[in-house]
Amino acid sequence: MITINNLSFAYKKQAPLFKDLSLEEGAGQIIGLLGKNGAGKTTLLQLISGLLTPNAGEITVNGQIPIKRSPEFLEQIYFVPEEFIMPTVKIFKFVEAHAGFYPRFDRTLFNDLIKQFELDQNKVLSKMSHGQKKKFRIAFALSTKCQVIILDEPTNGLDIPSKAIFRQMVAGALEDDQTVLISTHQVKDVETLIDKILLVDNGRIIFNNTIIDLSEKYDFKIVSHLPEQVLYSELNPMGYKVVTAANGNTSEVDIELLFNAINDGVKFN
Known part of the structure; x- marks a missing residue:
C-alpha cells in the first residue's frame, strides 16, 4: 500500500528533515501519525501525497509514484490538510464537479454523512465556518472510498458532538482495502479509532506498533x-x-x- 525506501528530504537552506527513512504499511488500517511540533508529520503526509518531491529515496503508493501525480494515483488518494481554502460554490455543485474524479465515490454515503453533520447542501462553501468546512471535507474524503485517505489534524475546529460523529463515520465507512493515515496532536479525539501508531522524531520513525x-x-x-x-x-x-x-x-x-x-x-x- 504505502512503501518508503531510504527517503531523504530537506527544505531549502535548512537541515535535512528526513534522512534514509523507510516504512512499509499495508491496507486495512487506521494509522495514527504522532510527533512533536516540527517533527515533520505534515511534510511526510505531503510527500506521500505527491505534493513535495523527495531529495533522495523512493515512495510508492499502490505501486504508483506520488510525485508523478498520474490519474491512476490521484483517483485512489485523498488528502485533507489542516488548513485549506474552499471555492465560492454550493456543496452540491462541488460534488457534481469533483465526485467523477473518484471512481468509487459513494453518493449515498455522502448524503448520509452530510446529514449527520447537519450541513445544508445549498450552503456556499466559502461562506461556511471553519468547522463546517472541515466537516464537509471529511465527509467528501470518506465518500471517495479512496484506498488511501490522509487526514491532517481532522478534529481541529470540530465541536464535541462533531468529534463523536467523526469517530463514528471513520469507524463505519471504511472497507478492508482502505488505509487511513491520521496526523494529530489531539490524540484523545482519535485513540478509539487507531489500529497502529507511528511516532516521528528527528527525521526517523522511532515507534511503530499496533494497538493490539x-x-x-x-x-x-x-x-x-x-x-x-x-x-x-x-x-x-x-x-x-x-x-x-x-x-x-x-x-x-x-x-x-x-x-x-x-x-x-x-x-x-
Whole structure:
C-alpha cells in the first residue's frame, strides 16, 4: 500500500528533515501519525501525497509514484490538510464537479454523512465556518472510498458532538482495502479509532506498533499509589497514571500516556 525506501528530504537552506527513512504499511488500517511540533508529520503526509518531491529515496503508493501525480494515483488518494481554502460554490455543485474524479465515490454515503453533520447542501462553501468546512471535507474524503485517505489534524475546529460523529463515520465507512493515515496532536479525539501508531522524531520513525500488541504487553491505568515495577508514571488528580508490564489481561491503550513515555525515553518492545 504505502512503501518508503531510504527517503531523504530537506527544505531549502535548512537541515535535512528526513534522512534514509523507510516504512512499509499495508491496507486495512487506521494509522495514527504522532510527533512533536516540527517533527515533520505534515511534510511526510505531503510527500506521500505527491505534493513535495523527495531529495533522495523512493515512495510508492499502490505501486504508483506520488510525485508523478498520474490519474491512476490521484483517483485512489485523498488528502485533507489542516488548513485549506474552499471555492465560492454550493456543496452540491462541488460534488457534481469533483465526485467523477473518484471512481468509487459513494453518493449515498455522502448524503448520509452530510446529514449527520447537519450541513445544508445549498450552503456556499466559502461562506461556511471553519468547522463546517472541515466537516464537509471529511465527509467528501470518506465518500471517495479512496484506498488511501490522509487526514491532517481532522478534529481541529470540530465541536464535541462533531468529534463523536467523526469517530463514528471513520469507524463505519471504511472497507478492508482502505488505509487511513491520521496526523494529530489531539490524540484523545482519535485513540478509539487507531489500529497502529507511528511516532516521528528527528527525521526517523522511532515507534511503530499496533494497538493490539500494546494492549497485550502493557497495562495503562490509574492507581492511588505507585507500584514497585512501573515503566512510566504521571501525577493525576486521582493518584498516578502509570504504564506497567501486562499482568495477563488486555488493557485499553492510553495513547497520550504512551506518547509521553516514549518521549521520556521509555523503550517499548
